[in-house]
Amino acid sequence: MENFKTYIHSLTEFSDESWKLLQPALSEQVFKKNEFLLKEGTVCNALFYIEKGYCRSFYEMEGEEKNIAFFFENEIATNIESFGSGEKSAYNIVACEPLCVFSLDKKMLYRASQQAPEIETLGRKCIRRFATKQESFSNLLKIYSAKNRLHYLETNYPEMLQRVPLYQLASFLGVARETLSRIRKKNQAV
Amino acid sequence: MENFKTYIHSLTEFSDESWKLLQPALSEQVFKKNEFLLKEGTVCNALFYIEKGYCRSFYEMEGEEKNIAFFFENEIATNIESFGSGEKSAYNIVACEPLCVFSLDKKMLYRASQQAPEIETLGRKCIRRFATKQESFSNLLKIYSAKNRLHYLETNYPEMLQRVPLYQLASFLGVARETLSRIRKKNQAV
DNA sequence: ACAGGCGCGTGATAATTGTCACAAAATTAA
DNA sequence: TTAATTTTGTGACAATTATCACGCGCCTGT
Structure with a gap:
């Protein structure tokens, strides 16, 4: 939990009050190796902060797995499109090692955001950092x-x-x- | 301007009050073909909503231009990394046609965000949409x-x-x- | 201990793509 | 309109990459 707190503080100002308000959205989850965090065809309702282990996201195309990202400790894993729009995910996220995450539930997170602007800001910055990483990997392939x-x-x-x-x-x-x-x-x- | 308003409403709830508060951050800008919206080595201080025309972002590597994205009408163009972190941009954004944009100044946008939560939400959703597009193009190359x-x-x-x-x-x-x-x-x- | 599966290396060959060179077409400027 | 520039097409060949086939070492579970 301390890591997660540090992660948050590295992103934005965050009072103890906000931290308290965030709690209802927060839950610890454990996944075994090869267990799914997100399955193709389901909606992504959480941001997963990775405490220990790592996971990958992949499409399944013609029987083959096409990996699109890997997420390690102190990163957020999610499907930003599905999380944002509420539509079904086109790909999977699966644990590659025994995985321990702190899951931020979407609905509860939104509720908390309305109570504390710092939480809204946190959400925005999480997404921005996520987007930045996506972009740099995207460019990697092009250049x-x-x-x-x-x-x-x-x-x-x-x-x-x-x-x-x-x-x-x-x-x-x-x-x-x-x-x-x-x-x-x-x-x-x- | 109407297009931009429609764009905002397609993203989030937005009152007339918020719209008024947003004005100081907003300015119309016109670029000629081949004019730069953002130059490598400078900091990206704006989100550019594209009203008319299109632009592209590209790296310059060994004398060659490597295009990383194209932005058309009713989209936001920016360097999300530089905009977010305040660090120098590693690439350029340049108008491909005569270009008309509504520019959202970063500093003013932040100020407005503190006055109206709807503006903070707007910023977050702009970034999310931007990230979603980046991600889908990124995956395009991989799969x-x-x-x-x-x-x-x-x-x-x-x-x-x-x-x-x-x-x-x-x-x-x-x-x-x-x-x-x-x-x-x-x-x-x- | 051992069977089976997983991850990796490698050879041979086919397929794809890059590079260079040049020309045609299309667009823009004078 | 004409000239200059930009953009696209194409041939020939080199380089890179994909595909198929197979073997080896290393875990993992029984």
């Missing part, structure tokens, strides 16, 4: 070659390379598993 | 092949294909200009 994408991750998100299996990283980077394996080999040589 | 990316744009964003020159679309889709030209040719045959 770099497969080789350079891996290099970018190595320097900016080394944790990701250590924790995410290669075959899952591959679809995230938009290349075949074998290709990524070969790129990695070449890079080691240098 | 589709170059061929299918074009097809996706054809069905979901036909306007983009009509208005954006092919050589600019190419870097946005992450392929060479010549490749896109050939893909397009093949698709016509079918």
